[in-house]
Amino acid sequence: MEAFFWGVGIFLLVNAFACIWRATAGPTVVDRILAVNIVGTKTLVVLTLLALVFGRSMLLDVALVYGLLNFVITITASRFLETGRLRGDWS
Amino acid sequence: MILTTDIRDAATIVIAIFGGVFFLVGTIGILRLPDFYSRTHAATKCDTIGAGSLLLALAVFNGLEASTWKILALVALVLLNGPTIGHALARAAHRTGLDPWHAEEG
Amino acid sequence: MKTAQAATVLFAFWLVLTGSFAPFEVAIGVALSLLLGTWSARMLWPEDAPVLSARQLFRLLVYIPRLLASIVMAAIQVAEVVLDPRMPIDPIVVSHRAVFARDLSRVTYANSITMTPGTLTVDVEGDTFYIHCLAERFATDIATGDLERRVSRVFEE
Numbered sequence: 001m002e003a004f005f006w007g008v009g010i011f012l013l014v015n016a017f018a019c020i021w022r023a024t025a026g027p028t029v030v031d032r033i034l035a036v037n038i039v040g041t042k043t044l045v046v047l048t049l050l051a052l053v054f055g056r057s058m059l060l061d062v063a064l065v066y067g068l069l070n071f072v073i074t075i076t077a078s079r080f081l082e083t084g085r086l087r088g089d090w091s
Numbered sequence: 092m093i094l095t096t097d098i099r100d101a102a103t104i105v106i107a108i109f110g111g112v113f114f115l116v117g118t119i120g121i122l123r124l125p126d127f128y129s130r131t132h133a134a135t136k137c138d139t140i141g142a143g144s145l146l147l148a149l150a151v152f153n154g155l156e157a158s159t160w161k162i163l164a165l166v167a168l169v170l171l172n173g174p175t176i177g178h179a180l181a182r183a184a185h186r187t188g189l190d191p192w193h194a195e196e197g
Numbered sequence: 198m199k200t201a202q203a204a205t206v207l208f209a210f211w212l213v214l215t216g217s218f219a220p221f222e223v224a225i226g227v228a229l230s231l232l233l234g235t236w237s238a239r240m241l242w243p244e245d246a247p248v249l250s251a252r253q254l255f256r257l258l259v260y261i262p263r264l265l266a267s268i269v270m271a272a273i274q275v276a277e278v279v280l281d282p283r284m285p286i287d288p289i290v291v292s293h294r295a296v297f298a299r300d301l302s303r304v305t306y307a308n309s310i311t312m313t314p315g316t317l318t319v320d321v322e323g324d325t326f327y328i329h330c331l332a333e334r335f336a337t338d339i340a341t342g343d344l345e346r347r348v349s350r351v352f353e354e
Contacts (some may be wrong), residue, residue, distance in 0.1 A: 015114055034130065051158075052107060060165075064165060067172070071176070074179070075176070112276075121277050128317065136275050160212075161213055178307065178318055
């Protein structure tokens with residue numbers, strides 16, 4: 001099972017690097033933010049895999065915080081892009 | 092006891108491969124589709140279902156332990172993440188005046 | 198009421214994180230979730246949480262698996278489009294008017310559109326939903342108002 005998990009992890013990392021190409025190529029800012037969010041989702045799954053393979057449940061906490069930060073950062077970035085400010089009403 | 096472990100491992104592999112295929116499709120979609128809005132389709136749907144089922148596979152593998160609840164919380168987070176991000180970014184793009192791509196006529 | 202709801206959710210999250218029922222940790226969890234619940238009910242949500250009757254809650258619980266099934270369908274459909282070498286898409290943005298009484302149903306409707314094959318909610322202004330479709334054939338399910346009726350059956354009866 002461990003070999004299978006390593007395989008899945010490497011497959012996910014290859015996918016993540018392919019998405020990083022989209023983040024560098026753009027062409028628009030929203031494309032880059034979306035690509036970074038997707039790389040974050042893949043990293044989250046890889047962190048969970050590592051937690052199971054190494055038997056460290058601490059990495060699960062890292063994955064949880066990583067996922068929450070990923071979500072909040074993307075929402076904040078899209079909001080900043082749309083309104084140009086971070087506080088107050090959305091529109 | 093060995094039999095149940097085998098069934099658990101088989102279920103893990105099947106669900107994980109199901110998720111991995113969708114991850115691959117999501118990546119190809121991100122690289123191949125022509126504009127931001129169509130890429131958001133690939134990102135929200137394929138990536139949500141891919142990450143969700145891969146994490147579900149890991150939860151099945153982990154069995155009945157306290158840390159399984161953490162993995163299930165991660166599944167809920169990922170399922171919430173996909174559509175919300177898609178909507179927020181598409182709205183930001185729409186309001187800042189990004190026009191969707193159209194197929195050429197003829 | 199809001200404080201109690203927020204504190205309950207936070208305490209459940211605390212139990213997931215610590216994974217133990219040792220009296221000391223449970224006590225710290227109760228104290229922290231009450232503190233954070235009071236703060237978040239005051240600072241984060243000025244309005245009351247939406248009230249659901251038992252019937253609506255039951256319908257919501259039936260609706261969620263259907264939504265999950267439709268994400269899988271949507272993902273398979275995106276896979277078909279992406280893996281086709283000709284890439285048969287012709288995206289259009291359509292606007293659709295759907296009148297709902299509650300914000301909750303508006304949110305659910307927008308999310309359900311995102312989850313149905315080939316469509317994505319781009320913007321919501323009042324009752325008008327701007328929907329990006331990968332091709333025109335995907336817009337029919339929304340134009341007939343099928344999805345709209347399903348959502349309003351969950352929350353508005």
